Amino acid sequence: MIIGRILENEKKVRFNEKINCNKCEKQVPGGLQTGESYYQTSSFKKELEDFKKSYLCGVCRDAKRLKKD
Numbered sequence: 583m584i585i586g587r588i589l590e591n592e593k594k595v596r597f598n599e600k601i602n603c604n605k606c607e608k609q610v611p612g613g614l615q616t617g618e619s620y621y622q623t624s625s626f627k628k629e630l631e632d633f634k635k636s637y638l639c640g641v642c643r644d645a646k647r648l649k650k651d
């Protein structure tokens with residue numbers, strides 16, 4: 583998964599982060615990527631926190647979508 587921004591022709595940084603679904607709390611594989619110049623900036627950290635707070639696994643995301651339709 584990619585979070586934040588990656589500029590054109592920029593090197594990507596791969597990192598691992600423990601991510602749990604916010605609904606069923608299942609842990610999901612947290613292989614993430616972002617752009618080298620964005621990695622570890624304060625906006626990056628904030629975005630990562632927000633991402634973790636709102637993350638839903640595929641199953642819960644599907645359930646939510648089906649309910650909405």
Ligand SMILES: [Zn+2]
Nearest residue numbers: 603606639642
């Ligand atoms: Zn879930």
